[in-house]
Amino acid sequence: MVEPSEHDILIIGGGGAGLRAAIAAAEMDPTLDIAILSKVYPMRSHTVSAEGGAAAVIKPADSFAAHIEDTITGSDWLADQDAVEAFVKEAAPEMIQMEHWGCPWSREPDGSVAVRPFGGMRIERTWFAADKTGFHMLHTLFQTSLKFRITRYDEWFATRLLVEGGRCQGAAAIELRTGRVHLVAARAVILCTGGAGRIYPFTTNGAICAGDGMALAYRAGVPLKDMEFVQYHPTGLPPTGILITEAARSEGGIMINKDGYRYLQDYGMGPPDPWPRLRAMEMGPRDRISQAFVHEMRKGRTIKGPYGDVVHLDVRHLGEKKINQKIPFVRELSLHYAGIDPVRELIPVRPVVHYMMGGVHTDVWGATTLPGMYAAGECACVSINGANRLGSNSLPELLVFGARAGRAAAAFAREHQAINRPALITQVLDEEYRLSRDFLRKEGGTERIATLRAEMTLAMEDGCGIFRDEAGIRRTCERLADLRAHFPRIALDDRTLTYNTELVTALELDFMLDAAQAVAHSALARAESRGSHQRTDYPKRDDERFLKHTLAYRTDGAPRIDYLDVVVTRWPPAERVYGR
């Protein structure tokens, strides 16, 4: 271990939430010493892949109440209503702030920002930068962050959070370039590490989305909330899982089965006309549309493709000009990765794991149950997304709660100055020893990392997919326990220190197994169907027993499951209706 460093705030993860948190803290108090530590350079973070847009109330015909109600309905009433209210009210100024920082939003002819419709939203309120919204937001935030005095640890991989005296006081991290393990001490820590889509075989998520922050918090004793709620986006491109944005449908695209029939009308989303129509058919919520695919497949009405069953997304009627203007990335990706030109051809798509509604349990300020530790963005669960996130709510979420966590962490850091450096150094030396003993110097391993990883993803798909039942989830829990038992037998080909990416993938698999177990056991315990969690053995929503958040606590065996009441303020649970 080399000379330790010390900061007021350490942010782990340099994507949208982490950068927003850093800027918020720096603006609140320019004297604060702020650091961002990330396993990739900030502009490589997965925020970059978000496409369709970011929702916020700005147009005169829209209202906060409407966005709140759409979000709560979309969540199948599992979202905390105080959190949703705060989110909706702060999303608009956050988005205007992004505009002032230079985000190249698409515009109306009069120069005001343009908005488009999005699934489950009753009015057009989704801001967009063509269909590269996440890319533009990430680069705008990153470039803006360069104005501020923010220390960056680019390509450092946090392997352990340091808890001392009941407070989180920093992290142990590997500097990838040298392989050295460092102490990065801090008065407050914010986790902004994104999602965990890589626990599944077919996902839109980049390679880096391995649930790092979720596992770090979980190991530090913080519960993971609502992990059973995993979003399948209806339109992934096989075989890669590359996302075809929902904006393809909001611009007028339709989904058809092998007979050219708009099948969503058979699943409570119709009638099909007039079209386009908000909160109906292809503009329904993602959970319902992905579930309809499975029904169609079982009826034999999907199309057999070289990579499994697909349905077709048809945007041909939009015409070349509109496609190039509004969804150019859809055309670029389809042409490049599927050899399909959407101007003339149907795009083959199938549901694909896209987003974790669950994550590190936080309050509305981003605070976790561990003093000094905060979380924001996809790795956190506040919760505004409940059982199903509406498309275009995640980008404003990372702004609103990234900024909130940044300010809350700043306040905490000013009030808690003491750092127990000797104790932290001891912990980091211990972590350095663990990494050496269990990975770099370990002999006799027999299991390939890739083999265990593939087995984990298949277990998740089999038991914790779009439809689930007790027997299937139990099998997945057993397979995951088995993988956990096998994990210490992994073999590393690479024992060197400089940029050892194999060590990183081993540690990521370790993290992913934690996240996967939390998903599976949370899913097993929730004996109802709600939003993205559909139990064929319990097909109804059960508010009596389960209008509650799941809290999974890590143990040496299966996670311990507990529950927490959902915050209901003004919107009592009701039937979730689309299509009319």
Added chain:
Amino acid sequence: MTSSVSSATITLEVLRYRPGRDQAPAFQSFQVPYREDWVVLDALNYIKDQIDGSLSYRWSCRMGVCGSCGMMVNGTPRLSCAAFLKEYYPATVRVEPLEHFPIERDLVISLDDFMQKLPAVRPWIVRQDDRPLDAGEYRQTPAELDWYKQFSMCINCLLCYSACPVYELEPRFIGPAALALVARYNLDSRDQGREQRQEIAAGPDGVWDCTLVGECSTVCPKDVDPAGAIQRLKLSSALEWVKNVVLPWGRR
């Protein structure tokens, strides 16, 4: 793997370098299954997962937007997630780290130089006065957006630096991607920072170093056209010079 998958293979020659262990970089050959729908990155992942876990390279989104996986593929800077094996099959594919950068390990290059140049060009909106949030958004017409939009599409993949013969000879050159960002912000109707960026853009390591080879625009995977951006910056610098030096009385 099902029996319908053909048993065809393709050879990858990958440059390996482990500091402290290897004296100098050297090629290592790997045979991997050939699949029409595989990109070079898929082949590298196959090597890492099944043959040799010690091969190091960067990647994440595998959809051409995170900018991590730039490499030399048969001598040309490419995103390895966008370079299909079928473009090369049945010939051998030679994979090397991006040229003109120090190698950290195998296909991993050092980004330090670019990461230092990036903040130097002030790639953010500069204003004399900040607009309050409750005043709403700045108005910017679609035509005004079109002025800079192309230059805002850069993913920082650094293929352009790898293609740039000026950067090869003069590493102090600010370079294509960073200068495209100067144009991106200068041309944004919300920005007032052109003069602040002028010093570096028109300085000794700025646009006048560029000899307009245009390779940067040829290799750019996002059609940013850095060469075009540099030309525009040269033109506006020249006009500024005319205004200030040749016709000083015209200035107020």
